[in-house]
Amino acid sequence: MAMDRATKIMPALQGLNKEYVGVMKLHKNVAEDALQKAVKKFTGKIKQTPPVRSAVARRERERTVHSLEILEVDGREVLFKISCEAGTYVRVVCHQIGKEIGGANMTELRRTKVGRFDEKSLVRMEDLADAYHDWQSNGNDRIRDMVLPVEAAVEHIPKIIIKDSAVFAIASGSALYTGGISKLSNNINPEELVAIITLKGELVALAKSVMKSEEMMRKKGLAAKTDSVIISRDVYPKM
Amino acid sequence: MDFITKSEDLPSDYGKYPGARTAEELLNSGLVILDKWPGPTSRDVTSTVKRILNRKLVGHSGTLV
Numbered sequence: 503m504a505m506d507r508a509t510k511i512m513p514a515l516q517g518l519n520k521e522y523v524g525v526m527k528l529h530k531n532v533a534e535d536a537l538q539k540a541v542k543k544f545t546g547k548i549k550q551t552p553p554v555r556s557a558v559a560r561r562e563r564e565r566t567v568h569s570l571e572i573l574e575v576d577g578r579e580v581l582f583k584i585s586c587e588a589g590t591y592v593r594v595v596c597h598q599i600g601k602e603i604g605g606a607n608m609t610e611l612r613r614t615k616v617g618r619f620d621e622k623s624l625v626r627m628e629d630l631a632d633a634y635h636d637w638q639s640n641g642n643d644r645i646r647d648m649v650l651p652v653e654a655a656v657e658h659i660p661k662i663i664i665k666d667s668a669v670f671a672i673a674s675g676s677a678l679y680t681g682g683i684s685k686l687s688n689n690i691n692p693e694e695l696v697a698i699i700t701l702k703g704e705l706v707a708l709a710k711s712v713m714k715s716e717e718m719m720r721k722k723g724l725a726a727k728t729d730s731v732i733i734s735r736d737v738y739p740k741m
Numbered sequence: 742m743d744f745i746t747k748s749e750d751l752p753s754d755y756g757k758y759p760g761a762r763t764a765e766e767l768l769n770s771g772l773v774i775l776d777k778w779p780g781p782t783s784r785d786v787t788s789t790v791k792r793i794l795n796r797k798l799v800g801h802s803g804t805l806v
Contacts, residue, residue: 503773503774503787503790503799503801504771504799504800505769505771505773505796506770508770508771508772509798509800511772512800512802515802616774619774623774624774624775624776625774625776627775627789627790627793630773630775630794634793634794634795643763643764645768646762648773649764649767650772650773651760651762652772654772655772661742665750666750666752666753666755666756669755683747683748684746684747684748684749685747686744687743688742688743689742689743700756701750701751701752702757703759704756704757704759719747732770737757741753
């Protein structure tokens with residue numbers, strides 16, 4: 503969940519790899535080696551059509567399954583772990599495996615990882631409520647350990663670190679020009695999602711690059727167009 | 742990811758290192774990786790979090806099944 507000013511970072515999270523643990527129910531008894539063989543077919547690049555009830559066009563598309571592992575088999579119930587590209591429908595993967603071995607459907611699914619966020623950073627609702635109450639009633643701020651800074655959401659995307667004198671303009675929605683750049687990732691390509699960061703490491707905005715890294719170093723002009731501003735414009739004054 | 746330097750700059754006195762944020766500052770622009778159990782929808786959970794943490798805006802990154 504993202505709160506208040508952080509709600510605008512969602513586009514940065516959408517492209518992350520996901521990991522799930524789930525249960526697939528087989529419609530027939532299947533020998534373990536036949537099951538393993540069917541599962542193996544669905545690692546690497548796979549083609550699938552999004553389900554009827556989905557938010558995207560129902561057109562066949564390609565996704566990468568980084569790994570698909572059977573953890574346990576109990577009769578017709580198969581516990582599995584899958585690591586896959588964003589936009590992979592795991593329910594559909596189960597159905598596709600089923601087609602090879604007399605039918606299967608997914609009965610349970612739990613997301614265990616999004617990008618680098620795994621179960622270690624998980625917070626339970628009750629604990630969150632307790633910690634908030636503690637903080638409000640006696641100033642105990644252990645809630646700080648349950649909330650990640652918004653910057654955690656952009657660890658995986660290329661960054662442009664800007665001079666403090668350039669922050670106010672970007673925080674007001676202006677585009678970034680090369681003169682405002684201090685440091686940058688060496689792998690930026692044009693038309694890519696980039697994070698604009700202060701010298702102290704605060705996330706200023708998400709932007710779309712116009713130049714590649716190498717051009718930002720030696721050319722003058724528009725470097726990136728600001729998409730969504732995260733920092734409040736009163737943190738850094740006009741300098 | 743490697744960084745290249747275009748110009749040597751030092752931070753001014755404005756702003757704050759993300760690790761030095763207070764609870765209020767974190768809540769104003771932070772993320773919570775919530776352990777959602779089956780049952781309530783992501784929308785239900787979003788509005789509960791919004792209420793218990795007294796926030797104006799809470800969003801979720803969706804569950805893809």
